[in-house]
Amino acid sequence: MDKPAVFLCGGCGLGDALDLEALRKRIARDKGAGGCSIVPCLCGELGRAAITAAVAANSRGLVFGACSARELAGAFAVEGCHVERVALRELCAWSQPPRTEDTQLLAEDLLAMGLARAQKATVPVPIAVEVARSVLVVGGGPAGMAAALGAARAGYEVDLVEVRDGLGGYLADFSVLTPQAAPFRDLEPCDLPEWITAVRSEPRIRVHLPARIQRIAGEPGAFEVDLEVAGTPQRLRAGAIVQATGWRPYHSSRLEHLGAGRSPDVLTGLDLERMLGTGPLRRPSDGRFARRVAFVLCAGSRDPAHLPWCSGVCCAASLKQALRIRELDPEASCYVLYRDLRTPGVLEEFYRRAQEDPGLFFARGEVAGVEVAPTGLRLALQASTLGDEVALEADLVVLATGMVPVAADGEAIRRLRDARALIARGEQGPQREAAERTVTDLAGHEGSEILNLAYRQGPDLPVLEHGFPDSHFICFPYETRRTGIYVAGCARSPCGLDEARRDGEGAALKAIQCLELCARGLAVHPRWEDPTVPEFHLPRCTQCKRCTEECPYGALDEDAKGTPQPHPTRCRRCGTCLGACPERIVSFPDHSVTMVSAMIKAVGIPDEFEDKPRILAFLCENDALPALEAAARRRVRWSPYVRIVPVRCLGSVNVVWIADALARGFDGVLLVGCPSGTDTQCHNVRGSELMATRGENVRQKLQQLALEQERVRLAELTIADQERLPALIDAFAAEIQALGPNPFKDA
């Protein structure tokens, strides 16, 4: 490959802020550069012609000293070339005083850094994967059936796996539904039979039931799935997976105070559903007509002692049941006892309809308890619209219990298994004690496996919180931390029927995208269409297992010795493995430890400190860098002594770079990533957390070098911190200035 050609843009104020000719001469002197030219406006016609000419002259590396990579992605993408965008506009012209020595030096350094990477980068060749264009749908309830039908109708093969002996999940017990369509007023007959017919008659869907998943090995595009269908093993291939395993009702046995288990006339909503077939409702205890039915909403929900969340559907479901009871027996009355009546959105119409029914009585308040008396049931109502302490008699009490997701916590199961294995090996001491505690704490996860993934990081999806296996539920709702596996319906979050079905279709779309991108050898979210794949130089691997532990997506398995076994299509190209590896064996074609080390080396360190320190900053390219560029757009200025290396994620920062920088004479190193914690905003879930844990390593390194700990700073900022980031940079630069020069400068 020829040397990279460098182009400098003179537009957008660059020509005013910088001495471009001096810059051009400086770069042209670099032995690694294949020429450097100035174009008045690089994105204009002249610029495009110059770039085309360079490519025709066999340049396969291009360095554009112009605007940020956020701009004009199309105009500056050149097929078959490695393109390095150096944001001179945002990082120099817009954020530094024009025509000063410091600004000029900054531009020189940034260009030299871009050139250093371009010299080493190669043009990636997408991996070839033979993809199974079929989707495995796990769960045959409403979300699963919608996912299966949706994918099949879009032209994909589907294997639908259901653990029970029939399709439809709980819907099989329903005779009527809450309104699903405008005008959202009337009960609708249950449409499950039509859905089953549709699924059964769709030639692209193969239904497997009753079936369990024994094992899923492989990776997106090529999952190998072992099933046990009615006792018989079966193997199939799938390109991607939708997990729609649904929900189970909250254990009513824990609601003894509300009468559960103390009288056959205290039912759950699901129990009642099975009794709403035809004819008036009767009491299970004595078979007499149930003429006074009390619905206790939020039974065991919105309650830290039980389910802390609201299932969102119990209110509408109870209204439906009450109206159905009234339809079947006009002499019956129903009391709806609620804290807040939650029928969001257009279901308000249904609530309005229910309020019109003269046999439905609504009372706001807390149901403190249900007393089982020989004559019937007595509900104690507190702080209610009927009074402070009121008793209510009923023939039947219906507890509207909430939804618990049916999902397994893959990471917990793995910790449990590891702890068991450690005890079985006969280990003693504190490790054993810790393992025994783990076994006690996590015993509840025993036997909860669903997907049985043959993954080093555990057999099921990791959960974010409260047992829900999603990762970024606002912006990227179907994403999980296992590539190619998408969760839909109540397993992801409690939801009603219409939402579950739409959710199934959304997850099916993500599955289709995944297998199509795999077929082209490209990455999925968040580095969509990235053709690069990390390469592992295994002969140098010391089996430290850091990469296999830290990969946020479970992309790496291990052989018996602990050597990583990469699965390229599970990889999201976040670079966490590259950051984790102490032996520096992980490289992308356009991003590697060597490349960033070369960038660090390319920075000119002034011989003397002269109050002009040099600071290296690793900025997350998803949030911190755009925040800084937004500040630049408003012409906010910051210290000219900072040299920025954009990184895919803070988790991809290898501590060797920090050591390199300090050894080379940088006076400080700043790392800026996204906020960590439960409300994580890191697109790779825990980049900042990983960097923080690697911090110990950094501290030791600083100690070895006899350097102040203050020279390395880790900060968490959001993309909205467009004011704080420049201020943070300036404050850090001031602190470094106060600390004085890095003593290694002279070395």
Next chain:
Amino acid sequence: MSVGTVLVIGGGISGITAAVEAAEAGLEVVLVERGPWLGGHVARYHRYFPKLCPPRCGLEIDLRRLRQARGIRCHTSTEVRRLSGGPGAWRAHLEHGGRGVTESCTGCGACAGVCPVSGPDEREFALARAPALRMPPPLAWPAQPAVDEASCTGCGACLAACQLGALAPKAPPTTSEIVVQAVIFATGWEPPEASRFEGLGFGTHPDIVTNLMLERLCAADGPTAGRLVRPSDGGSIRSVAFVQCAGSRDEQHLRHCSAVCCMATLKQARYLREQYPEAEIHVFAIDLRAPGRGELFLAEIERDAKFFVHKGKVARVEPDPASGLLAVEAEDVLAGQRRRREVDLVVLATGMAPTSGADPLPGGLKRDASGFLLPSQAEAGLFACGCAARPSDVAGCTRDAAGVVLRALQACAQVRHG
């Protein structure tokens, strides 16, 4: 190899998501947005509930996907005037114009500050004024300015500032036509006219604001640079009343529950608490609706000693001449009587009205009693998603957008295979 072309109408969170999801599934996409920048309502929010994270974080990733995608053509400052043709081949008549800035603009910013006239800034709900030549908000896309038609006098003072000749205020619109196999209506919602809500006093006092205005009063790029103060005098806030269901669940205005206002209020209560540790926060609500994991967010703020929920509807908001504050009169359903409370700031939690469009709708597409589009005319290849179809939070919109793209993919597959 394209599997079909889909037109996405609306560049808010639903439309952006639909466009990128469709492109990633192999469809060709034409995304049309009426305004000068993508992002719709969410681009103006301070943060999302329940994570309290900045909307720009997710938008940035989506816009990056959108910028890189070869299969997406994006037209801002463009409207779909008419859909003709029929199932299998819808012909969309596009009208481009009103931006006053041409494609050759590089967003260099040389024209910033040269415009001599100004007008109320719609983006700030008239809480601020802005020059007629509007600069793009932070991280907006396209990162190019736009001319506000209403306030531009066509004086030409800006023309000399642009070396590229990219400014063309008052240029006549141009038109184009495209043919697509499927259309996704992601036309979103608009706030109802709050001054019509009888008794709630909007428009009579500057300290009676809507929830959308409060977002701007907290946003770092808003008119107060994120400092939440009383609009009347810039003073600090000791007490605030949130009026829930302002116009919602009300047959006079919005029949439906807007589904998000309760969570939005809880989120805004957190904004207030961050800036005023001692302020009293009063929420007046018929029902406080925090479904799903939103309940955990409610439970957290309920631990706050100065956060009060009053069950009942607000009947009246008016200035109290004696105290100089705002008096909120509401029924207390538990006590069975009316109560009056004085506060510094009143926030009306106004809901979502579906964006009205040029009816009659093509291809048998229909609206429900609230005006939301019925989800799909699958046979015709016409689909509604996000808040065009039902009131929904952002998470609901991003999920729905993916699901609707699957329908569009099916429609295109059907056209291909006949």
